[in-house]
């Protein structure tokens with residue numbers, strides 16, 4: 001589906017209201033359970049602070065980032081639920097040479113492990129740092145949040161949205177945007193007057209409301225233009241990737257031509273067999 005101009009207003013989207021998040025991390029646990037992801041060795045009070053584990057990985061598709069700050073002399077916490085943004089025009093899909101990523105009409109950007117050749121272009125292209133590599137495996141592929149596509153196809157909400165007691169609402173993107181605008185208008189003192197994901201990266205299926213400025217919570221600053229228009233330009237500016245891109249594309253081209261060559265040979269063989277039967281002589 002990527003590349004087509006599709007209206008994603010009726011596709012499923014997450015409205016994540018960080019002002020209503022309690023930091024319970026039920027979403028993290030539900031994601032692990034549903035996707036059967038293994039636990040990670042983590043340490044409290046390590047690196048950035050209270051979040052656990054310290055970063056998303058092949059075993060952690062979503063995590064709650066903690067930010068402590070002072071308000072009226074009181075210690076307060078603010079949270080940020082990191083996950084794949086399920087971009088309307090995903091950079092990961094645009095750069096994948098074998099079409100392993102696909103933006104579905106239902107909203108999630110899905111990933112086909114059978115197609116992946118492990119080139120890691122998607123990891124470089126994604127402006128949100130979402131796809132992770134299976135470094136622990138002998139033949140690593142890429143892993144990321146699936147948007148719980150199988151649940152959505154079965155008429156359920158994503159596991160994290162189902163588990164969340166307060167902050168995540170899931171529904172058609174247009175309704176989620178309308179609801180976000182309604183909340184900002186009703187409680188302007190509570191919310192930053194901006195919806196993250198409405199326009200970022202050309203619009204995403206995950207949209208956020210916060211009280212604090214986005215950069216203070218760790219949200220990435222990204223362009224409003226859909227990112228595929230920048231992707232190859234950006235990749236060429238990264239020397240290591242330039243070589244990798246060249247090398248991998250050559251490899252891909254070799255595979256493609258090899259496949260075509262084998263197909264042609266097989267067709268010739270079949271034609272010969274047919275002719276041999278009729279002429280009673282060998283042609284190949």
Ligand code: SF4
Nearest residue numbers: 084085087090092126
């Ligand atoms: S956030 Fe990254 S991995 Fe997710 S759809 Fe967008 S470009 Fe792809």
Ligand code: SF4
Nearest residue numbers: 031062145146148160
């Ligand atoms: S949508 Fe599914 S895979 Fe993605 S973070 Fe939520 S539970 Fe995990």
Ligand code: SF4
Nearest residue numbers: 021022024025027164
């Ligand atoms: S389940 Fe909801 S309230 Fe709990 S940490 Fe996740 S987003 Fe926040």
